[in-house]
Amino acid sequence: MIPQEISDVLKATFGDAVLESRIDGVLDPFVKVAPGPVKDVALFLRDNEQMLFDVLMCLSGVDYTGGRLGVVYHLHSMKRNHKLVVKTEVTVDDPHVASVESVWKTANWHEREAFDLYGIVFDGHPDLRRILMPYDWQGHPLRKDYKVPEFYNGMKVPY
Numbered sequence: 680m681i682p683q684e685i686s687d688v689l690k691a692t693f694g695d696a697v698l699e700s701r702i703d704g705v706l707d708p709f710v711k712v713a714p715g716p717v718k719d720v721a722l723f724l725r726d727n728e729q730m731l732f733d734v735l736m737c738l739s740g741v742d743y744t745g746g747r748l749g750v751v752y753h754l755h756s757m758k759r760n761h762k763l764v765v766k767t768e769v770t771v772d773d774p775h776v777a778s779v780e781s782v783w784k785t786a787n788w789h790e791r792e793a794f795d796l797y798g799i800v801f802d803g804h805p806d807l808r809r810i811l812m813p814y815d816w817q818g819h820p821l822r823k824d825y826k827v828p829e830f831y832n833g834m835k836v837p838y
Contacts, residue, residue, distance in 0.1 A: 689712075696716045712765060747771070
């Protein structure tokens with residue numbers, strides 16, 4: 680299927696949960712969905728016979744500034760040989776999105792990284808804890824408003 684067909688099927692299936700789609704004029708065509716039904720959309724994309732997105736190539740956190748954080752899912756279907764990017768946004772005040780770890784196991788480490796570095800909370804994740812920073816580190820280093828602390832546990836931070 681081409682990205683426009685995939686987008687049309689998602690709009691027909693999930694209605695208003697599909698907030699936007701950009702197919703033409705972008706390097707990676709994407710569909711933006713509301714954060715609530717992300718897991719339902721992921722299950723549909725994986726299990727629907729037309730879709731069969733069996734590979735989560737990458738899951739990334741994004742700080743869009745202005746109090747908005749995003750999650751970007753790069754998907755590929757080995758059987759159907761098509762790709763799609765799915766995006767969702769949450770606010771810094773309520774950074775919750777459903778985990779897709781049970782849909783694609785590779786999401787386990789990707790979600791932990793986005794949690795650690797951006798503070799996005801993946802509800803339903805089986806082991807959501809820091810993966811790169813020490814467990815007691817304050818803040819999320821890839822947020823654009825992050826300030827590197829001068830000291831960590833009495834040691835000067837070399838920045």
